[in-house]
Amino acid sequence: MLSGRMVEAYSDFEAWLHDFFVAERALNLHRYIFQETKLSDVFAEKKERRVLDVGCGGGQAAIWLKGLYPHLEMTGIDLSEPQIERARVRARQKGCAVQFEVANAQALPFPDGHFDIVYSLGSVKHWPNPLQGVSECWRVLKPGGELLLMDSTSDATHEQIVSFYRIAGFPKLLERPVVAAITRIIFRASRPMAVYRDVADQLKMPPGTVGFAPELPSFLFRTRKP
Numbered sequence: 001m002l003s004g005r006m007v008e009a010y011s012d013f014e015a016w017l018h019d020f021f022v023a024e025r026a027l028n029l030h031r032y033i034f035q036e037t038k039l040s041d042v043f044a045e046k047k048e049r050r051v052l053d054v055g056c057g058g059g060q061a062a063i064w065l066k067g068l069y070p071h072l073e074m075t076g077i078d079l080s081e082p083q084i085e086r087a088r089v090r091a092r093q094k095g096c097a098v099q100f101e102v103a104n105a106q107a108l109p110f111p112d113g114h115f116d117i118v119y120s121l122g123s124v125k126h127w128p129n130p131l132q133g134v135s136e137c138w139r140v141l142k143p144g145g146e147l148l149l150m151d152s153t154s155d156a157t158h159e160q161i162v163s164f165y166r167i168a169g170f171p172k173l174l175e176r177p178v179v180a181a182i183t184r185i186i187f188r189a190s191r192p193m194a195v196y197r198d199v200a201d202q203l204k205m206p207p208g209t210v211g212f213a214p215e216l217p218s219f220l221f222r223t224r225k226p
């Protein structure tokens, strides 16, 4: 990823960098988007629900959600073994019952219709075949279940990238150079929105499933499975 190319899995060093410097800030984006899309209202309903975080990294979001909503049965998967190991240690240290597994988004090891909520933040751009990965997320979702997938798109505007930086809460002092760097390394190296609209059409998702996430340089799949 640091080479400017989106790759399937993080190298161990990139995974560590994300875990150490980015993941806590990324939690602000999770909070923001769950509120904006009302998925936080769905989490808050006091029903037992199976939730899957696809490309969960070091597990920060899944652990945070389980802490807020203990009635959820949370599972996180990631292709990176060191990240899953860190997620397991983190969950153990917090006494938090979240299941973490090494797995590929493009071949999810779960039966059809297993989860009530499937979400993924910041991972889809790394999947070599987004149709295959999104189709797997759709397959493991129950009818009536909630889908939320979000990641960067090359169609992002400068204003959206600045807004992303601010919502994540990165230091103001570094805004100009970091926004310039991530524009080149992450956003321009991501896929255009049209790719994701085409994926949603091919999977016959409800109209309006894919659009820009509010105020963010990101595509968003947000729908309920019919």
Ligand SMILES: C[S@@+](CC[C@H](N)C(=O)[O-])C[C@H]1O[C@@H](n2cnc3c(N)ncnc32)[C@H](O)[C@@H]1O
Binding pocket: 007, 008, 009, 010, 015, 018, 022, 023, 026, 054, 055, 056, 057, 058, 060, 061, 077, 078, 079, 080, 083, 103, 104, 105, 106, 120, 121, 122, 123, 126, 127, 128
């Ligand atoms: C930018 S990180 C996002 C981590 C986490 N979702 C967060 O918000 O902090 C992207 C993650 O996607 C994972 N990933 C990339 N390709 C994957 C795949 N095919 N299947 C599962 N995970 C994948 C990477 O290993 C990495 O941990």
